[in-house]
Amino acid sequence: MMTIRHTKGFWLSIILALAAFAVVQFLITGQILNSFYLNTLFLIGINIILAVSLHLIIGITGQFSIGHAGFLAVGAYASAIMTMKFQLPFSAALLIGGVAAAVAGLIIGIPTLRLKGDYLAIATLGFGEILRIALLNIDYVGGASGMQVSHFTTWPWVFACTLIAIVVIANFTNSRHGRACISVRENEIAADAMGINTTFYKVVAFVIGAFFAGVAGGLYSHNFYIIQPTNFGFLKSFDILIFVVLGGLGSMSGAVISAILLTIISTFLQDYPETRMVIYSLVLILMMLFRPQGLMGTKELATFFKKRAAEGGTNHDNKQTVA
């Protein structure tokens, strides 16, 4: 099921994505999209990257990390420093932001990934908070008053980064390395007994996830004119966590869909600031009551189309043979 499906379907989705890109680009150049919608679009892209990168850590590898905003902050500040203080081009700044976050992921990951479940969650939450407090007290990046950042984020950048994040993580997942990560999630003791270096794969997933969070950070900081440590509090981490859980743990298309939906919902609820968080919370509560496995469960969007295609006559559907 996992092998060599990246042929026809893969190229088809790439073509679809490029078509979507062209349409939006056309709307922008034709000035049909105003800056509010454009901004929402950027936010959706950034949130997709964040959701997909956390999906790799939580949904695939099963490591319950809730300090993702910390990596976002590392990427945001690192890339902002690069463009503002060193006058590097935006592309280099994005890459450096990603690498800086990946290094942070490596440093945090090696000691904390020995922990399991709740303990890992607390440790990663602590990392995010420590980082935020540290940034508040570093004058080089403006401390609490924040840092001025030029606006460099454009639609092609957002689109390219989102696409790369999705393709890289999907390719990683659908390979022997991804299977190793999934086996760690399913049963760590058995994975170990099957010759899988579980620590290595946990760290790898953590580093790749952190890298893309860092890239998202670069896009995020250059989308606003100012970044402040308060943007990267633990509520931000929970926002990202919610994308992943709501989409269905283990489903990348679920993470993408819920990132899109929730970003739109929360943007349009900005008109009702008093009730915004109430409605948002209600959506989540209802969702967890009626569909606790998330929007997509563990399924991917592609499998719905695949069902129709005959696949060698083997009984492919999970549901048919449960009894």
Add this chain to the structure above:
Amino acid sequence: MTTNKPLLKVENVGIRFGGLKAVAEANMEIYKGELVGLIGPNGAGKTTFFNLLTGVYVPTEGNLLFNGERLNGMAPFKITRKGISRTFQNIRLFQDLSVLDNVKVAYHSSAKNSIISSIFRLPSHFKNEKEIEEKSLDILKLFKLEGYVHEKAKNLPYGQQRRLEIARALAANPKLLLLDEPAAGMNPQETHDLMNLIAFIRDQFELTILLIEHDMNLVMGVCERIYVLDHGQLIAQGTPEEIRNNPKVIEAYLGEEVS
């Protein structure tokens, strides 16, 4: 069986958890191609012994030698790569993965392509994936699981789950296979099939097998040599016939004779 050196040599191995000696002064030699049983009453330390061999626990005394190489303190995944793989007493499959993917995971270390090659979908990725898939389908066919290839592991009937676990352990390409109560929970017919299967894979894969079992029919039926563990001590070893008549073994299982 009298070929030069033992494949596995256990020298005076022991482990204590605080004041409790779970296994003490265990000595065992297993030669290539043998099918050896390890029996003993509940709580005798059989599974602990397996955990020592596979690196889950590190022995507090003694030496574990596999092919002449010391295993003490080696990480479990490294021991598996050296050629010792196992099944578990309480089945530990990757429940939400398909039967095929369960086996594919075990073939992980036989492939060599890098993470980069998978991310960029380089030819080596496809070559390795294809190999893994072919090998996995072959082994599933051997275990008569080819009809369940895309089924989730947790949806299999119990007996099939046990078979799948053995198939998965074999996919890790072991020289020594450790089976922890493979017949637990099976009916007599399934146990009988399992006996044949174990004998078959030993010959097919030129394996050496050490199995823990409670089912005496199975142990006496397939094993050439048997070790008996009681209260963490290896109290006897010998052929099934010798073990059956060994007074120490009878005592361990049935208690002392009243005089």
